[in-house]
Amino acid sequence: MILQFGILFAFVALGELIVRLTGWPIPSSIIGMLMLTLSLKLNIIKLRQVDRLSNFLVHNLGFFFVPAGVGLMNCLGIISEQWLPVVGASVISTVVIMAVTGRTHRWVRKSLSHKIQQVARLNKI
16 A cells, blocks of 8 residues: 555656646646556556555545635635625536536547547448
8 A cells, every 4th residue: 555655646746846847837736647647548557556545545535625625614704705706607617617528528429430430441441
């Protein structure tokens, strides 16, 4: 389990290094996890090397939202004063995210179906 922690933290640290060297405005944890995903896809890291810790973290994911919830409760005064912009931004961003996700899903399915049809045509030849 310690080795699995080491692997995950190494990718997060590598993401932090990349952000500091490049100045990209992307969270280092996102870059690190994208690199971990790429490493898993390319079989550089085997799934069995991180599966136990990953399963533990996913099963306890709700626990990690407790600090954010407490912080939100500490800001209830500000939120109650600004509830309309908060609700408006939440509704608008939700609609935009749903629309972009739907369009992206449609585009990917259409692209994949064209590729599948091309492969089927090549196999008939």
